[in-house]
Amino acid sequence: MKPPPFRWSSPGTTAEAVALLAADPRAKVLAGGQSLIPLLNMRLASPPHLVDINRVAELDAVEVTGDGVRVGALVRQAHLERDEAARKVCPLLGDALPLVAHPVIRNRGTVVGSIAHGDPAAELPAVAALLGATVRIASAAGVRDVPADVFFVAPLETALRPGELVTSVWFPAVPPATGTAVVELSRRHGDYALCGVAATVDRETGAARAAYLGVAPVPLVLDLPADDPGGYAAASVDPEADIHATAAYRRHLATVLTRRALAAARDRP
Template identity: 55%
Template sequence: MKPAPFVHHEPRSVEEAVATLAEVGHDGKVLAGGQSLIPVLNMRLASPNHLVDINRLPGCDRVEVGDDHVRVGALVRHAQLLADARAASALPLLGQALACVAHPAIRNRGTTVGSIAHADAAGEMPSVAVLTGAVIEAASVRGTREIAATDFFEGPLETTLEADEVVVAVRFGRFPTGTRTAFLEAARRHGDYAMAGVAVALGVTDGVVSDARASFVSVTPVPDILDLTEAVRGREPGTVDWSTVADAVAAHVDPEADIHASADYRRALVIELTQRAFAAAAQEGVA
């Protein structure tokens, strides 16, 4: 299949890119890695008349590690971020989740920021963005604004981004020292979209659990956070019976049935994954 005809724009600066978006409005789409957008165009699920290709924007291919964040530019490929030792040390959850993203060929081209802007509830990186308290940096002719990840996702493939805005970077928040993380998902084949997945963060202070939070993949309409702290606070991580979180997870998620799995199966699957992820985080001691 082939996409419908479109005009291809190649801006050479953020200013030029947002000016083009301001001109074409809802009739335009932003192209970065294209691993999500191009299949949608080929199947004609979307037929924009303008593609604004941002691959030549300077400075958008950088990973920056700060005291409280890891900033990822809009053109940083999944593989680049996965291989970044400083980012992995500062925020291990990034690498834990990126290793589950599709296949190497997809990771070599697809962008981490693009997967967040695409807002697919079956994607790994939106759940990581929410759990880390990420901030989305969006630019337009009006200037730059910052959007909290918890306010960014409105629905499946829907965000609060305006038609004339482009995401130039995402700042993932670093966890406090002592936080342990894990990411698990289950798919029919490795690299397929997950039937269910979970990212967890387990805070440990003075040898006992201080907080426990989770964000999910494929089982909620938008990525959000489930706070499980009250069920486990004050316990030594290795002694927690993680089956105690099952009821809370079951009540929180809202999976849909499809040709791959029933809603009940997805719910049971994500409960098991959540228990395993927290158990793994409790043993890892990843800071």
């Protein structure tokens, strides 16, 4: 299939990109194109104007400090996957990125694009929700920071408004003595997961928190009880059935994967 006709702009700076988006509220940002282009080709979206940010070099930056990692809107998933300093501060990113699709898709797909797309079956929105990430958004009105827990609104729907560009996402470091892990189950390696769990465990207090993907309309974050966390997760998720799995099977996976994720997070050196 071919996409419907659209106007294409290729700004060189964030300011130019924001001005183009402000002038045309129906314009969409084009980043890696790994989700948007299939939607256009299948005629599930038909924006009249694509603002292609691939030439905006200032958005292609990763900043790592002891407090966390700021990922610019043009940073490819494969680039962050190989960034040892970022992985050290945010091990969950290093765990989750290899689970996103296939290397060829991660070579083009951006970390921020995955979050802006807001797919509840995607790994990076779940990691962002679990860690309490912040989404930085620019528009003609200025800059605003939106916490991940209010950014994801519904499947493929976020707090982004027309005319807005996500410029970066801030992933805070986990506190010391906190173990982390991501586990998931998909039918084939690289497919979207039927269910996935990203978890943090405080090894001193035992406090456990997990974010679920593929089993709720948005990434679902739960503070898990020490007694039967898997059962609590199964009772809390809201999975849908599709051609890949029944809702009951996905709920069962939430139980099993919760136990595995917590064990892996506790054992992490």
